[in-house]
Amino acid sequence: MSDEVSATDDGANDEADAEHPVVVRDLAVSYGDSTVVEGVDLTLEAGSLVGLVGPNGAGKTTVLRAIRGVVERDAGSVRLDGAPLETLSARAVGRRVASVPQETGLSFAFTVRAVVEMGRTPHRGRFEGPDASDADAVENALARTRTTAFADRPITELSGGERSRVLLARALAQETPALLLDEPTASLDVNHAVETMALIRRLVDDGRAAIAAIHDLEMAARYCDRVVVLANGRVRAAGPPDAVLDADTVHEAFDAEAFVGRAPATGGRAVTAYPSADAAAHRVHVAGVGPETARIVARLGAAGHDLSVGVVPAGDAAALAAADVDATVVSVPPFADVDESAQATAVELAECAAVVVAVTDGSGTLTGAIRERADLVVDTADPPTDETLLARVAAAAGSDA
């Protein structure tokens, strides 16, 4: 799959590569005998934010470390601004990419300003004092990350959120074309996480490039221009979040069942993951409307069942969920009467399904024709848990067969 990805998505030639801040080709890294990443291709263009997503141990951090030259590569190439990594000194690398670690090991009472000033290290000669450009870069970095207010406080006295902003400020002071962020939001509460991602987004919009290892898929979908899905050290998929973050990819990469919908507030992908149930897939027809029906459709879809849904009013929560799991949907316009042909289609779909689930909510959309065929009736007043639902569907399918 990664080959296909590199051919279609990163299909730039070497000349074009020269202009990109970071180009990784066919990267392989191993620790001792175990291969951590293999065959990874990745291109970071100026002014873009690439999300590196994948489960723990997928090799996200290793890829970032390989780009900085901190781990040895077994194979493949890394080019920074067109220059092969192996030809660059540590100083030269430090002027091309800045990295923001998850946490700093710094437990010493350096002031925030002193820590940010460390970002100037690759720009200064051994015995040179800081000059005006250093001072400017430091003040800019402090201002952009809104850390100026506590610039003279020891970093040891800051909260986790403040510390992570200081680390970002330090990377900004490095004034590199590319930023590498390792889980920039992992230790942050939700408002700081969003604030940090928005800041990174603004920096990218101003022309920098950034790669962020992110485990929060919705965050990745919302802020990244492209996502690269890593699993078991290989690229599973790469491309715009809408194209890449689907239930299959998430299932394959994370070994979790997932419902990938659309977050109404952001319009981005909303990923709901479930523990893997590993149940056999069946043809299931769901009849019903409303949020509870939508939940059941999402869960059954995530579990891999082949769904049909109807009759539902277009725009109903159940209809949207059905569309997100690629179910066959029989819908009628909102507030319209259920017409004969729609009803007949729904009945036909129900007839050929192994299991028919009826969700009763008394709205009248659910006609007797389907309810009669229902193997499983769910009352919205007393909804089953996900586990119960899946078990009952499996049981119904078993008795049918």
Place this chain on the structure above:
Amino acid sequence: MRVRRRATLWSLALSVVLAVAVTVSAGVGPVRIPPATVLRVVANAVAIPAGVEFGTAGAGPLALPRLGVVYQSPFAFPVDDTHRRIVVLVRLPRILLAALVGFALAAAGTVMQGFFRNPMADPSIIGVSSGAAAGAVAFIVSPVALVGTLWIPGVGAVDVNLSHGAGVSLFAFAGALVAAFGVYAIATRRGRTPVATLLLAGVAVQTFLGAVISYLQLQAGESLRRIVAWLMGHLSGATWSEVLVVGLVVPPLFVVLLGYTRELNVMLLGESEAQGLGVDVERTKRVLLAASALVTAAGVAFAGIVGFVGLVVPHMLRLVVGPDHRVLLPTAALAGGTFLVAADTVARAGATELPVGVVTAAVGAPFFVYLLDRREVYEL
């Protein structure tokens, strides 16, 4: 900018303290000499180049024309000649050697603590002290006396006698460097030297050399007393040539270390982060290790094992000036010099002279306990 100013001001202040300590110390001893007299003696001894003279060097057919510089002292304070001799020939070399050794050990200790990110690190951690001890003890025990005459063209015959202090120092110096290099070589794989491996390799080498030293002590016979004195650290019998040697070795290396203070700060973040900030971590580690090994070796070669200076002084100064190595390194070094001058003054002030290592340990250990009690050491 502010960091530079802080570093300069602190360094100036501590230099003054060091100068005062040296002056006061030169007055202490069986013959009490007032500080004013000491200052006059020092002023009289200051020599500035005043002119040139022509002469010949060598003899007979090898006689060569030679240009000589004439020195003259601008001062001629009236000073008692006995006082002058005591200060210039006996006390000053010892005091200055103490200052240089303390300076060297504290500087190396500061670097090692930052390098290892470990508050318990001191210059001996990479085997330097054990190596020096093994070299010195081996020399003292061995019956070889390196006596001979070297003929150096242009200079003439030079009598070389390594049977005493100079030989011990030479062997100690060599032993220190061999041990440090051994530790480095053991810990280095494929161009990388992980700090944890280095620490453990240091422990292994120290333990091994400890066994060697113990065995040699058993075989020492009459030399045992000398060995014990050396191992406890001593500054008695210091000569100007020793001061000159240490004075030539330590300052240039200290300048090298000063050039790496920013890297040392960044290395406190961890090696991976330091690399990300454009520091060539492996090269920096090699430079820091080599420079601090040489600095320590120069110190212990002449003064023996003086404990606790390299461990405690950096901690004390960290409490005062903070963790920034740009300020910490020069101040800790100067304070180390002052500390050892003071400790040695105490050591020789009593009726019987104590080994200076006994004094530094006796002062240093309780202070360390005090630090532990305040939990400051956990923060490096």
